[in-house]
Amino acid sequence: MRLTTRVHDRDSAGMVYVYPVVSRRAGGVSVGVNLNPNNACNWRCAYCQVPGLVHGSGPRIDLAQLESELDRMLTALTEGDYMERHVPPEARRLNDVAFSGNGEPTTSPHFASAVRSVVERLGAHGLLGEIDLVLITNGSSIHARRVQDGLRAMAAHRGVAWFKFDRADQAGQLRWNGNRPDLTRTAENLERCCELIPTWIQTLMAAWDGQEPGQAECDAYLDWLATHAAGREGLGGVLLYGLARPSHQPEAPRLSALPAAWLEAFAERIRALGLAVRVSP
Ligand code: SF4
Numbered sequence: 001m002r003l004t005t006r007v008h009d010r011d012s013a014g015m016v017y018v019y020p021v022v023s024r025r026a027g028g029v030s031v032g033v034n035l036n037p038n039n040a041c042n043w044r045c046a047y048c049q050v051p052g053l054v055h056g057s058g059p060r061i062d063l064a065q066l067e068s069e070l071d072r073m074l075t076a077l078t079e080g081d082y083m084e085r086h087v088p089p090e091a092r093r094l095n096d097v098a099f100s101g102n103g104e105p106t107t108s109p110h111f112a113s114a115v116r117s118v119v120e121r122l123g124a125h126g127l128l129g130e131i132d133l134v135l136i137t138n139g140s141s142i143h144a145r146r147v148q149d150g151l152r153a154m155a156a157h158r159g160v161a162w163f164k165f166d167r168a169d170q171a172g173q174l175r176w177n178g179n180r181p182d183l184t185r186t187a188e189n190l191e192r193c194c195e196l197i198p199t200w201i202q203t204l205m206a207a208w209d210g211q212e213p214g215q216a217e218c219d220a221y222l223d224w225l226a227t228h229a230a231g232r233e234g235l236g237g238v239l240l241y242g243l244a245r246p247s248h249q250p251e252a253p254r255l256s257a258l259p260a261a262w263l264e265a266f267a268e269r270i271r272a273l274g275l276a277v278r279v280s281p
Helices: 063-078 082-086 111-124 145-155 170-177 183-196 215-228 260-271
Strands: 018-023 028-034 094-100 132-137 159-164 199-204 235-241 277-280
Touching (some): 018 094, 028 063, 063 082, 063 094, 063 111, 094 111, 111 132, 111 145, 145 159, 145 183, 159 183, 183 199, 183 215, 215 260, 235 260, 260 277
Parallel strands (some): 094 132, 199 235
Antiparallel strands (some): 018 028
């Protein structure tokens, strides 16, 4: 299979915990570490690309198998011909290892142990400090000590966290994330995350039934950023995403991508708060 920014098949390498993707934001290969092979997440986002998503947490992980799979993948990428066979020429560089996958990684009881395993294997391949370590998270479990231990271990080795924050109004949260996270807890978790590891907020904006996000929805989001994100130490800015790949949830037919011009105009409103923004239409 040829990997592209639109093909993010977690089974592409035939492994349980490790999968390669071509990352559109990085312009290179990202090695994904999937701590949720049971497709379980504590949220249910309308745009989620996980097929068969169920509510729950990550299961027990076979760390020895994870390490073995990561070894094989890193060897194939850095010494074998995997890049030539599967990756388009413009993306033949290893950019990062990312805790992502089929659910929220920080719900895994083994999150911190998995971070330590990945750090150890990167060291064995001479890659520690050479590539990024990324956590893609909905931020809901940052208050847990076991998660903070993992963040500290990541931060020591070029770690960065992408903290999901899509909407600040209750109707928008229910629609887009399938729940209503406590915004006070969210603000505390963002603050803690920024203290522990360089952090970017990640936000997805898309049309629902062909309608652009409404003014009240956008204003609530921007007000929240102004209060809790602008000027925060440790926060790099906002990764603003459009809908690039199809949802695997029942809401999929209702979702569509916004025009690039809409995303750019919204990015300007975020920049006006003093925050850096990277747009991925
Ligand atoms: S937080 Fe991530 S994995 Fe969980 S439902 Fe949302 S998009 Fe899917």
